Amino acid sequence: MPTLSTIRAGIAELPTGTPLVVALAGGTSGIGSYTAKALAITFAEHGSKLRVYIVGRKLERAEALIQFGRQTSPGSDWRFVQVSDAALISDVDSACKEIAKQEEATPFAGGPPRLDILYLSQAxxxxxxxxxxxxxxxxxxxxxxxxxxxxxxxxxxxxxxxxxxxxxxxxxxxxxxxxxxxxxxxxxxxxxxxxxxxxxxxxxxxxxxxxxxxxxxxxxxxxxxxxxxxxxxxxxxxxxxxxxxxxxxxxxxxxxxxxxxxxxxxxxxxxxxxxxxxxxxx
Incomplete structure (x- = not known):
């Protein structure tokens, strides 16, 4: 079992790689929000290499997290994608289309439209x-x-x-x-x-x-x-x-x-x- 120091040494290397586009479904609270904060802290000195989509129901619940991300990792790009009920395929389709639309309109860091990491959190x-x-x-x-x-x-x-x-x-x-x-x-x-x-x-x-x-x-x-x-x-x-x-x-x-x-x-x-x-x- 890796130690926490080994894990943290590993994630500290992430900003030295290619820019990341991340989507967090259920990222406004709980494990999803802990993951978002860890990303912001990891890219604190390399904000220009991080774009995060927070997928959730209520913007007001995501605002504090988005503000934390932007302040902790200056230059990072944090966006909110609203979904009424992630248990409905139609709502999932709408969220996916919205992320694809935004990526195609403004590809991140000059690269092709993409999604590098998708987190799905549940309890x-x-x-x-x-x-x-x-x-x-x-x-x-x-x-x-x-x-x-x-x-x-x-x-x-x-x-x-x-x-x-x-x-x-x-x-x-x-x-x-x-x-x-x-x-x-x-x-x-x-x-x-x-x-x-x-x-x-x-x-x-x-x-x-x-x-x-x-x-x-x-x-x-x-x-x-x-x-x-x-x-x-x-x-x-x-x-x-x-x-x-x-x-x-x-x-x-x-x-x-x-x-x-x-x-x-x-x-x-x-x-x-x-x-x-x-x-x-x-």
Whole structure:
């Protein structure tokens, strides 16, 4: 497991490379905001080599972060792209088109229109069992879970399964050109623990438990630094841990077959094509 000093020494080299265009989905708070701050600090003396798109719902929540980025990294370019609901494909398409439009209109640092890094942040409790634990040999958990087992756990399992193999298929189709990395940051304190979306008992329980698990928690700064850590250039899909250490475990080994990635990809494309046809006919 790399030490934090090794990680920070590595990210300190980022500004010596080519300029970066970064998009942060869900970057207005929590892990996304910690990543944005780490980028700003890393490029503090080289702001002209950093452009960041913050994708979120509310501009007012992003303004403080954008101001921090501009002040910390003078000369850096920070932009906000609004999306109402990132769970809707139509909203994701709109955000992607807006970023592409801006990149084509004003390519960064004289280079071609591009996106070098895309961060997708989400919150899952590290105390939850792995979705792989609930799968049985021979199962193929794609699509919507059946009504009898439908719930947060089954949806999480199917979504994780499909995303993993879709990324692997994309990496194979674009070998040497793109990498997909799932970073497990550990237990990170953030606004997700205090939101009204959680029941009152959970918010109270977290306030009681937080001092007890503080030794295990990943700090905001450490989390941001690990998220900014860059691996060697190359293609592939892989998972890393709290310090950027690559996992030796083969994901979904119980059900993985030679054609699993292809079957998941075909299913995904079939669904997306059907959605496009319905939209066109509407």
């Amino acid at each position: 899952l409790s590290p105390f939850q069992p792995s979705p792989q634990d609930s799968i049985k040999p021979g199962e193929f958990p794609v699509g919507t879970p059946p009504a009898g087992s439908y719930g947060i756990t089954s949806v999480r399992r199917n979504t994780t399964f499909m995303k993993t193999f879709s990324f692997e298929e994309l990496a194979e189709k674009n070998a040497g050109k793109i990498s997909f990395v799932h970073i497990y940051p550990g237990l990170v304190d953030g606004p997700a623990f205090y939101t009204d979306a959680n029941p009152p008992w959970m918010r109270i329980l977290w306030r009681v438990m937080k001092p007890l698990v503080s030794w295990y928690m990943t700090s905001e700064k450490d989390c941001g630094d690990v998220m900014v850590t860059q691996r060697e250039l190359g293609g592939g899909a892989y998972a890393v841990g709290q310090r950027g250490d690559e996992s030796e475990r083969v994901s979904w080994s119980k059900v993985r077959k030679n054609d699993t990635t292809e079957n998941v990809w075909d299913h995904t494309m079939k669904i997306l094509t059907g959605v496009e046809r319905k939209d066109a006919a509407a």
